[in-house]
Amino acid sequence: MESLLDDYSKYLSVYEMLLANSAEHRCMKEFVHTKLPEVLASIGKGEPTLNMMGVGSGSGEIELEILKVMHEKHPDAKVNNEVVEPSECMLKKYNALLSKTPGLEHVTFHWNKMTATEFENDWKKNNSDRKMHFINMIQMLYYVEDPEATISFYRSLLQKGGKILLILLAGETAWARLIKKFQDQICKKGFAQSVNTSDIKRFLESKNIPYQNYKLRSLTDITECFTPGDLKGDRLLDLLTEVVEFRKTASPKLRDEVLEFLKQPENSQTVNGRILFxxxxxxxxxDA
Incomplete structure (x- = not known):
């Protein structure tokens, strides 16, 4: 089976399908505008320039919302924002969205077409001692080899009082359990695809690193996954397993086991005839 991580164009198309069939981004934006303002208000008080960073910034949709809130809380401050994103396609989407987003004239963007690991190596090579007030790492730790080492490095870049915002699949969520259950059969070596917030919280607690956590509930309509030959269902199945053409390339046994897992009552619910995962x-x- 071919990992979806090896075919970025397919990955992007199915991920956009997920966003259209779930409340993932809506929940994140709600968190940014309801829970995050108080946190951002406490960072860098009175400083003329704030240093921010997005690691795996993607298309910038959530990052630009964070920048808006930061400006609301620090209206007189300039902002330097480091964008770390390996995908040229995503960087183009980010720039296109930025061009349509008013009120960010105070932000200077620094574009880094790199993976998180490449940026870390580049930063160390240049011996930079610049510190960050705020770093967001949203849905990106799946794509590094060592999530704990990645968190440790980027946390070392924080100013005193700075924060990292990390968003991942919740440990108890059905999708996280799906990946854990079948990781030996579907995950690509060299990536931490099965990592979730339970893993990260155990690491943080073992190091006595303070953190706060907020659950962002989101259900995805997977009804069509159970209709063989349905294009939308097959693409969603590809995303959930992160395997290209999973229905065709997986063994019948694995395919049936995954479909059975998806429809179990503890993993999904049926509402008005639709199956929500x-x-x-x-x-x-x-905390820093």
């Missing part, structure tokens, strides 16, 4: 995420705010 639990893909909830969790936000962790990690």
């Amino acid at each position: 639990d893909c909830s995420t969790e936000a962790l705010l990690i």
Whole structure:
């Protein structure tokens, strides 16, 4: 089976389908505008310039919302924002969205077409001692080899009083359990696809690193996954397993086991004849 991570164009198309069939981004935006303002208000008080960073910024949809809130809480401050994103396609989407987003004239963007690991190596090579007030790492730890080492490095870049916002699949959510259950059969070596917030919280607690957590509940309509030959259902199944053409390339045994897992009552619920799968995420705010 071919990992979806090896075919970025397919990954992007199915991920956009997920967003259209779930409340994932709506929940994140609600968190940014209801829970995050108080946190951002406490960071960098009175400083003329704030340093921010997005690691795996994607198309910038959530990051630009964070920048808006930061400006609301620090209206007189300039902002330097480091964008770390390896996908040229995503960077183009980010720039297109930025061009349509007013009120960010105070922000200077620094574009880094790099993976999180490449940026870390580049930063160390240049011996930079610049510190960050706020770093967001949203749905990106699945794509590094060592999530704990990645968190430790980026946390070392924080100013005193700074924060990291980390968003991942919640540990108890059905999608996280699906990946854990079948990780030996569907996950690509060299990536931490099965990592979730339960893993990260155990790491933070073992190191006595303070954090706050917020559950972001989101359900995905997977009804069509149970109709063989349905294009939308097959693409959603590809995303949930992160395997290209999973229905065709998986063994009949594995395919049946995954479909059975998806429809179990503890993993999904039926509402008005539609099957809704639990893909909830969790936000962790990690202290410096």
